[in-house]
């Protein structure tokens with residue numbers, strides 16, 4: 001039987017687009033969301049996939065999730081990590097440390113514990129496995145102001161990904177890092193539509209990166225064609241804006 005790809009954050013805008021595209025490419029999937037929502041259930045039915053809900057910043061919930069998925073899946077062909085939690089738009093020094101900690105826990109801690117839990121399931125595959133980490137274009141070039149906790153957490157996540165890309169290669173696990181431009185989703189929901197429309201108009205093609213743009217690149221990276229790109233921070237941003 002085909003080994004599945006586990007998508008962390010599959011209930012989100014980009015995660016669900018990745019799930020659809022990987023499923024269309026013939027991958028079997030395991031879907032994850034923080035909460036058990038109608039969107040997650042509907043996606044699982046549509047893609048004929050198992051789904052699980054777990055807040056990966058909670059040690060107990062994460063452990064339970066790792067144990068259940070690990071017991072049911074001895075092998076995994078890949079993991080896509082696209083978790084994120086919304087963040088306030090505030091100057092860095094006016095932001096309480098708890099917000100930084102939440103972002104670090106949702107990004108770095110959640111990825112680290114996920115990889116620790118599932119490395120054995122990935123390395124058991126004789127023909128190798130793949131991990132795709134969703135970073136952001138904000139880690140490339142000068143970052144925007146007022147979202148320091150998110151950018152700091154994504155920078156940590158990206159550096160971590162570059163290190164494990166080297167460390168896991170001997171286990172035949174390739175780590176890819178994708179850095180999307182702005183995509184309309186829950187993460188941009190608190191920005192006024194008028195502002196988003198103005199930013200979009202100023203993009204080179206007058207359009208934002210779409211979740212499907214990101215998903216198609218992830219589908220390439222989840223197969224042999226993408227193997228030479230491991231360890232590289234790959235922008236998917238329809239041209240840099242800065």
Ligand SMILES: NC(=O)c1ccc[n+]([C@@H]2O[C@H](COP(=O)([O-])OP(=O)(O)OC[C@H]3O[C@@H](n4cnc5c(N)ncnc54)[C@H](OP(=O)(O)O)[C@@H]3O)[C@@H](O)[C@H]2O)c1
Pocket residue numbers: 008009010011012013014015032033034035036037054055056057081082083084085086106110134135136137179180181182183184185186187188
């Ligand atoms: N949107 C953008 O402009 C943009 C740009 C660059 C990079 N990215 C990155 O792309 C990825 C997907 O972003 P998106 O825009 O699709 O975000 P999204 O729609 O908000 O989805 C976020 C996903 O993360 C899950 N999640 C939130 N908190 C979690 C926690 N504590 N533990 C486990 N899972 C948790 C959510 O589950 P629930 O649905 O149950 O809450 C959801 O599945 C993220 O890594 C994001 O940083 C996004």
